[in-house]
Amino acid sequence: MGEFVTVRDRPEVTLFLSSLGPDTGTPLLVVHGGPDWDHSYLRQPLDRLGRRVLMPDLRGCGRSTRGLGPGGYSFEAAAEDLVVLADRLELDRFDLLGFSAGGQIAQRVLLAVPDRVRRTVIASSTLWPVTDDDFGPWPERTALRAAEARVWAESDLCGPALVHEAAVAGAEANVRDPERLPSYLSLLERVTWSAEWLNRFVAGALDSPRPPEGPERLRALAAPLLFLHGREDMTFSASSAERAAEYLPNARAVVLEGAGHMTHVDRPEAWLDALEAFLSEP
Template identity: 35%
Template sequence: MDDGELVDVGDVTLFVRELGERSERPSLVVIHGGPDVGHGYLLPGFEPLARDHHIVLFDFRGCGRSTRGLPDDALQPEYVVEDAHRLIDKLGLGEVDLLGFSTGGRAAMQFLEKHPDQVRRLVLASTTAYTDFEPQLASWDEYQRRRQAGESVSVWDLELAPAYDVLRAGLGTDKGDWSYERAISGAMHPWAPADPERVLRDAGKPILILHGEQDMGFPVEVAHRLHSAVPGSELAIIPSAGHMCHFEKAELWSGQIRRFLDAPLANRSGDWHPGAMETVYEAAGGSEGMVRLAEAWHSRVMADEVVSHAFSHGFHPQHSERLAAYWAEALGGPTTYSSDFGDESTVVRTHSGNGPHHEMDRRAIACFDQALDDVGLTDPLRQVLHDYFAWATTTSMTQYTGTKSDVPDGLSIPRWSWEGLVPAAS
């Protein structure tokens, strides 16, 4: 591993560490999170990737071994973005792949907005484009239990918490001058662009959204939400892993990045995709496949002590058939549901008026994943169906938590393709 060097980028000196060997493929430049700690905590996730990729990590100004003691007005997100821009030029890296982790992911979105020509592909890891996720954490029972018990919310597997604490303790020199209090007081400028969804859509770059399934920093719903808002983006969820999923499952985490970086660009330009000759509905087995999946999911749900509560007052005798018809229409099949049973407003009202229920939503998604396995569906189809169900559960069906009367009339069933949410016709 490179021991690092100091690189002068103008008004500050950055501590830079390079992993792996430079090659013809673009280097991967990493913007770490925090912002009050250097990049050292990320090394476990990048060491496996460095076997065949060149990776550049650096400490923010005011962090680790980069320039310290700067005034508060010089410790702002836009300076991190410009430091990264100048570092890429100084090292002669040309067009790079960019990865932003946690808070660094928000800075990476700002980098893309300001310097799009320097970015080939973008990885957004354990981050968020949104700031309205606190209610999801507030209603997450396990998160609240851990906070009250003083247990780790950084990793999901509590058996790994001591090892992660040892890693952090060994990085004492990484602790920075950035003030968390300034960030929450509003004295710090925004890390992300004003409209990150627009920035990501307009850039037209391949984007991987990489997130831990049990992230207690930025709950996984924000990843599904961003994926649905940016057509063509990829979503990779690391199962049974928290915010620091790069530490918990380093090989799996780095493997997802490697797969994304090494895939031919044509695969993401619209020239080809897994369903080029058929809809998601057709690939899943058509009407019969939808019914099998609906029945498998319903069976899993009824065996779950939390999700089954939604059916405690009974359900329609043809619930599985109706659900299958709804999924079929959403996934490119016939419009039987709209013709015979109702529109999107009808469905959303069924799920509205009960307040937030994030824990139930999580378990419903887990039941769906089990159902996908039960009926023998595999990737890439399995991932597309997972993404659809997770989006519908956490976004489409949770827009109106107040009363059923809040749901407007005439909503159309959202459509989902191999590329994600299909934009509604104007």
């Protein structure tokens, strides 16, 4: 089921919103990553969660408003959109899950309306900037990530086709179970790609996805957080998730072995079990 919700008037910004599950329990608002992806790559296993799951496409992504121009894309604005979306949906209290870059946007949402967010899951994401040094010597990572880097540097494609090609090139680095790789590649064929954010990124004009002074502000807030991660994540190190759980009061980390950045693809049952266990706590 899907609907369009207007969150801004000047310029008009309308978010496409997909809803999963029964209308019971505390709703879960899900923030996808990318950007320039849509929400669809996270639908499974979240469609088995057994509660209302709200999955918007961020501005410029999927079926949400595009063409906002050079000043129309920022992580600050994306987070503000989600707060307004919660207002429009009359969500007085909700849980929050952010995946990858969406995990950093979710931190912005939590800090904006901490009294309305019950529990927050930061999945395959980070609290701090991550560099190659955080991974240590890892030749396999270097080799696998080179495939996607070559696409960005050498491809003749542009626009959404380029973003799609890069995602396919990075699939083997992001999904570590070879048996899961074919279904993941099929999933990528169903994503509605965009390149609205890419143009701003190439121009060096994007703000940081992380909130200003995020670690310090989240530490003072002491909200319940779960860092849900794959041990073989080649984008954001598993050690950074564990370090964040140690740094923040009332936070914990669940790191799943044999899983990469797309932990929900590599280990869907374990990923969903960890999510359900955390969200089921009062």
